[in-house]
Amino acid sequence: MNEPLHRALGLTDDEAESITKILGRAPNPLELSMYSVMWSEHCSYKSSRIHLKRLPTEGEHVLVGPGENAGVIDMGDGIAAAIRIESHNHPSAIEPYQGAATGAGGILRDIFTMGARPIALMDPLRFGPLEDPRSRWIAEGVVNGISGYGNSVGVPTVGGETVFDETYTGNPLVNVLCLGIMPTERLVLGQATGVGNLAVLLGSRTGRDGIGGVSVLASAGFSDDEADAAKRPNVQVGDPFEEKRLIEACLKLLDEGLAVGIQDLGGAGLCCATSETASRGGVGMDVDITTIPLREEGMEPFEIMTSESQERMLAIVEPGNLDRVMEICEKWEVLASVIGTVTDNAGALRILDGPGDDAIVLADVPASSLHDEAPLYERPLAEPADLADRRQRSANDLPAPESIADDLAAMLIDPSWVYSQYDHQLFLNTVAGPGSDATVLRLKDPATGADTGRGMGLTTDGNHRWCAVDPKRGTANTVAESVLNLACVGARPLALVNCLNFGNPEHPEVMWQLSEAIDGMTEACLAFDLPVVGGNVSLYNESKGTNIDPTPVVGVLGMVDDLQSPPPGKRWNDGDRIVLLGDPDATELSGSTWAFRQGHKQGSLPAIDYDAHAAVAGLTRDLVNDPGFITGVHDISSGGLGVCLAEMAIASGVGCTVARVGSHALLFSEAPSRVVVAVSADNLPTLEERAAAAGVPVTRLGLAHKDQFAVKGLVEVPLATLASASADRLPNALGGGTTQG
Amino acid sequence: MTFSVLVEVQLRPGISDPQGQTIERALPNLGYEGVSEVRVGKSMRFAVDAADEAAARAQVDELCQKVLTNPVIEDAIITVEPT
Amino acid sequence: MTKVGVVVFPGTNCEADVIESVRALGGEAEMVWHGDASLPAVDAVVIPGGFAHGDYLRPGAIAQFSAIMGAVKEFADKGGPVVGICNGFQVLTETGLLPGALQKNAGLKFLCQPAELRVATTNSALTSAAEVGQTLHIPINHFEGNFTCSPDTLAQLHDEDRVVVTYVDNPNGSMGDIAGVCNQGRNVVGLMPHPERASNALLGSEDGNVMFTSLLQSALTNA
Numbered sequence A: 001m002n003e004p005l006h007r008a009l010g011l012t013d014d015e016a017e018s019i020t021k022i023l024g025r026a027p028n029p030l031e032l033s034m035y036s037v038m039w040s041e042h043c044s045y046k047s048s049r050i051h052l053k054r055l056p057t058e059g060e061h062v063l064v065g066p067g068e069n070a071g072v073i074d075m076g077d078g079i080a081a082a083i084r085i086e087s088h089n090h091p092s093a094i095e096p097y098q099g100a101a102t103g104a105g106g107i108l109r110d111i112f113t114m115g116a117r118p119i120a121l122m123d124p125l126r127f128g129p130l131e132d133p134r135s136r137w138i139a140e141g142v143v144n145g146i147s148g149y150g151n152s153v154g155v156p157t158v159g160g161e162t163v164f165d166e167t168y169t170g171n172p173l174v175n176v177l178c179l180g181i182m183p184t185e186r187l188v189l190g191q192a193t194g195v196g197n198l199a200v201l202l203g204s205r206t207g208r209d210g211i212g213g214v215s216v217l218a219s220a221g222f223s224d225d226e227a228d229a230a231k232r233p234n235v236q237v238g239d240p241f242e243e244k245r246l247i248e249a250c251l252k253l254l255d256e257g258l259a260v261g262i263q264d265l266g267g268a269g270l271c272c273a274t275s276e277t278a279s280r281g282g283v284g285m286d287v288d289i290t291t292i293p294l295r296e297e298g299m300e301p302f303e304i305m306t307s308e309s310q311e312r313m314l315a316i317v318e319p320g321n322l323d324r325v326m327e328i329c330e331k332w333e334v335l336a337s338v339i340g341t342v343t344d345n346a347g348a349l350r351i352l353d354g355p356g357d358d359a360i361v362l363a364d365v366p367a368s369s370l371h372d373e374a375p376l377y378e379r380p381l382a383e384p385a386d387l388a389d390r391r392q393r394s395a396n397d398l399p400a401p402e403s404i405a406d407d408l409a410a411m412l413i414d415p416s417w418v419y420s421q422y423d424h425q426l427f428l429n430t431v432a433g434p435g436s437d438a439t440v441l442r443l444k445d446p447a448t449g450a451d452t453g454r455g456m457g458l459t460t461d462g463n464h465r466w467c468a469v470d471p472k473r474g475t476a477n478t479v480a481e482s483v484l485n486l487a488c489v490g491a492r493p494l495a496l497v498n499c500l501n502f503g504n505p506e507h508p509e510v511m512w513q514l515s516e517a518i519d520g521m522t523e524a525c526l527a528f529d530l531p532v533v534g535g536n537v538s539l540y541n542e543s544k545g546t547n548i549d550p551t552p553v554v555g556v557l558g559m560v561d562d563l564q565s566p567p568p569g570k571r572w573n574d575g576d577r578i579v580l581l582g583d584p585d586a587t588e589l590s591g592s593t594w595a596f597r598q599g600h601k602q603g604s605l606p607a608i609d610y611d612a613h614a615a616v617a618g619l620t621r622d623l624v625n626d627p628g629f630i631t632g633v634h635d636i637s638s639g640g641l642g643v644c645l646a647e648m649a650i651a652s653g654v655g656c657t658v659a660r661v662g663s664h665a666l667l668f669s670e671a672p673s674r675v676v677v678a679v680s681a682d683n684l685p686t687l688e689e690r691a692a693a694a695g696v697p698v699t700r701l702g703l704a705h706k707d708q709f710a711v712k713g714l715v716e717v718p719l720a721t722l723a724s725a726s727a728d729r730l731p732n733a734l735g736g737g738t739t740q741g
Numbered sequence B: 001m002t003f004s005v006l007v008e009v010q011l012r013p014g015i016s017d018p019q020g021q022t023i024e025r026a027l028p029n030l031g032y033e034g035v036s037e038v039r040v041g042k043s044m045r046f047a048v049d050a051a052d053e054a055a056a057r058a059q060v061d062e063l064c065q066k067v068l069t070n071p072v073i074e075d076a077i078i079t080v081e082p083t
Numbered sequence C: 001m002t003k004v005g006v007v008v009f010p011g012t013n014c015e016a017d018v019i020e021s022v023r024a025l026g027g028e029a030e031m032v033w034h035g036d037a038s039l040p041a042v043d044a045v046v047i048p049g050g051f052a053h054g055d056y057l058r059p060g061a062i063a064q065f066s067a068i069m070g071a072v073k074e075f076a077d078k079g080g081p082v083v084g085i086c087n088g089f090q091v092l093t094e095t096g097l098l099p100g101a102l103q104k105n106a107g108l109k110f111l112c113q114p115a116e117l118r119v120a121t122t123n124s125a126l127t128s129a130a131e132v133g134q135t136l137h138i139p140i141n142h143f144e145g146n147f148t149c150s151p152d153t154l155a156q157l158h159d160e161d162r163v164v165v166t167y168v169d170n171p172n173g174s175m176g177d178i179a180g181v182c183n184q185g186r187n188v189v190g191l192m193p194h195p196e197r198a199s200n201a202l203l204g205s206e207d208g209n210v211m212f213t214s215l216l217q218s219a220l221t222n223a
Helices: A013-023 A029-038 A089-094 A096-112 A133-153 A215-220 A240-255 A269-281 A301-306 A319-331 A387-392 A404-410 A464-469 A471-487 A508-527 A593-597 A610-624 A640-652 A664-668 A684-694 A719-734 B018-029 B053-068 C015-024 C067-077 C087-095 C151-159 C209-222
Strands: A062-064 A071-076 A079-087 A117-127 A157-164 A173-183 A198-203 A261-264 A284-288 A312-317 A336-343 A348-352 A361-366 A430-432 A439-444 A451-462 A492-501 A532-538 A551-560 A577-581 A632-635 A656-658 A675-679 A698-704 A708-711 A715-718 B002-011 B042-049 B074-082 C003-008 C028-033 C044-047 C082-085 C101-103 C111-113 C116-119 C135-137 C140-142 C146-148 C163-167 C178-182 C188-191
Touching: A013 A029, A013 A361, A029 A269, A029 A301, A029 A361, A071 A451, A071 A492, A071 A532, A079 A096, A079 A451, A079 A492, A079 A532, A079 A551, A089 A096, A089 A133, A089 A173, A096 A117, A096 A133, A096 A173, A096 A240, A096 A261, A117 A133, A117 A240, A117 A439, A117 A451, A117 A551, A133 A157, A133 A240, A133 A719, A157 A439, A157 A451, A173 A439, A173 A451, A173 A492, A173 A551, A198 A240, A198 A269, A198 A319, A240 A261, A240 A312, A240 A319, A261 A269, A269 A284, A269 A301, A269 A312, A269 A336, A269 A348, A301 A361, A312 A319, A319 A336, A404 A593, A404 A640, A404 A664, A404 A715, A404 A719, A451 A471, A464 A471, A464 A551, A464 A593, A471 A492, A471 A508, A471 A551, A471 A610, A471 A632, A492 A508, A508 A532, A508 A551, A508 A610, A577 A610, A577 A684, A593 A640, A593 A664, A610 A632, A610 A675, A610 A684, A632 A640, A640 A656, A640 A664, A640 A675, A640 A698, A640 A708, A640 A719, A675 A684, A684 A698, A708 A719, A715 A719, B002 B053, B042 B053, B053 B074, C003 C015, C003 C209, C015 C028, C015 C209, C044 C067, C044 C087, C044 C209, C067 C082, C067 C087, C082 C087, C087 C101, C087 C188, C146 C178, C163 C188
Parallel strands: A117 A157, A284 A348, A492 A532, A656 A708, C003 C028, C003 C044, C044 C082, C082 C188
Antiparallel strands: A062 A071, A071 A079, A079 A173, A117 A173, A198 A312, A198 A336, A261 A312, A284 A336, A348 A361, A430 A439, A439 A451, A451 A551, A492 A551, A577 A675, A577 A698, A632 A675, A656 A698, A708 A715, B002 B042, B002 B074, C101 C146, C111 C140, C116 C135, C116 C163, C163 C178, C178 C188
């Protein structure tokens, strides 16, 4: 293997040349390895940054936007919320349990590093089909990992999504969102200031975990003997108990004002944390590599600097506060070591081989160059050559189903097998939990615990089918669905975070999908006045040369202004009237779950009318926030009106008779901006008046009653049949324990 | 002297072992016939300084009674060897 | 005012929830650190749920050796009400203050779900304000909640009316559908379900409040 080291590390020749130009000399191997991790796609967003710039990020409640560890929103009453979403797709494909566990651990650190106590996790999960043994093994491992880590670390998992589709065979998507709250004055940023201040490393010892691309540096000199085998990077292993103690210790430090800045160690480990804090603070930093507590002997400096060992934080502390910091860490049994000093050395990050001025300098690079001077690529993008042709082929031209009841039953999936394994109630906040259109959490004062009488709505949404057919409209409609999900629990949207899961950016069609998706998100966010406060881009989601369908996932935080009672949820009472709010004639099937199940992935997605959507969302919110007026509410999304009605019926244990739905297209279309409401006969006329006043079309669909699920002329099936199809799907596939396929 | 100790903790006979039962039930489906009496436990290895093997064993016995096992449901098999 | 001490081990996570529930009923509550050798002036002690010491080794196994547990035993010996919820129940069985052990759930899955309980006796620090046979909706949240004991112990628990609450639909394989038990003095009670999670209408149930009300009354009687 005689290729130059920089190529083995994944740097291009041009990138290597830029590094030489920055340093004014050739980099040594340690420096090169630091650049290689910091300039990786994962850390630098070099393929996507140019497009991400188009997203709107400003809003009156935004305290901290993209670029920090988490977005921060002003929630009023001196309370701020921190929110972030991230992917852990590739680690979860290799080691599902630890991949998912460390994904949760990483996102928690992003939140408490801002000074916020993490109060909720959400997990949008996507796996290959249930028929595929390996996908089942991955799904079960991921769910166990989230359960094992999240429950133990003491942060409830309050919602998410679970999707099974062949596009994720071999490349699951494990996204994780975390929400935290803090007294606004506790907000801290991940920066180092004050020359002479100390860099204190908190938490676990450093081992050879997940030394990503840099491992080639090690293997370059490897022979095949056993001594070398031991040096290969390890799967990252999460320790939720360590993380729990780290959370308590760090929040105590911040409560007492003992840290001028704090930064978690995630991707690229110490290299990223030291350079990021120094560069944000506009200072230099000297790190003594010999002071870092190690888990293994004989670790090389590049391994120490780039290790991704979990459960570590870097705090910047004034020397006078060090004793108190150590005292707190001792109480919580958290290891703490001074590993460096803030310097005025012209922004230089220096890695030293020992203490004092005469120590050997192992690396000396401008801290900011690792971030700000990372390459920025405008990769070629191209729409698919046959796009125009594809868009002509509507799924409405497919033959009508032989049995609508069977097709409907096949689309039902009860996710409670997943979420019953997650503690979703800790902190006594969960008013509407997993399984709801959106989660509702009580908003309590983080300093006093006092109830503010308000609530937070939280939802995550993604739809690869819509985005495969049309990434722009698909993404816009995804944002719109989030807004409607929040409306169904009475919340108005405040801010959005995104996790953009796409294929290989070196494929022009994938770059086109990404660009289109960002355009669609921009359009929808502007229409709903919804700032993007953070995001994550996960590229190279492919397996065996096939890219996944584009899967932008959004998380939206909302506010329930007056939380008096739990939202009505997806249910109805016997005798209720079933009413559709929104377009009663939507029939477009392209991009729908039903069409994909027929193998049809083409056509045009229904466009969204933002004014009409806002009117439906506004009316829905008003109805939900009028306790007792309606019995139930559920938005129409995956599976269309049919699945929406079936889910309401199953949740209530009460059937229905629905008329005025004349075709399978009306039943399964996933056109946006539609909600089903259940209301008593007495309140029906008022509901119709309120809808008319709001300019929202309202259609009487039928009656909730008895134990049959009937849509006249299309379906007539015992409700119990649909209920067991839904309830049994996951336990039958995953319940009995799986093996690694 | 330093002794190397292996403690194998297992559920006491008669205590239901759902992990073992699950593994046993799954094996025939995977084509492994004739495997029975599967019991799942855990093992711990550590080193002990003591005057002699009997003293080491006595110390480990006590450790098992007090900490390493829950005597209500668990037993331990102790192996002590000089290093 | 009646004051409840809520014991916090590293890894405990339900302490704030218990405190919120006690305060909502007019009680006072304060956290007690596991490393302290004595209890502050409290009228009752709750060992809340969570994962003390990460549940490493066994749930409750390491927590039983914390300095505070000596003080808790002493408090219990004097008749002071002591309640262990979930992980706290596991700690109390490991400590020997309560009989039996909590094994992995029969289904080998962590379960966070609603549970329907039946009050089996009102002669305990946690159920004195309830009625025998009363049904309570209180959620469970555990992996190791499968109550196990010897047949002799089980018979003794029944003979002495020490089964405090049972599951209507046994979710975890517990012997005798047992969800909670008490000691012979009836002042030490352990249960797997989380009454604090059923303490507010916004959370879907207020049935847990009868337990905290009982505890505050027992504390008052003892004080």
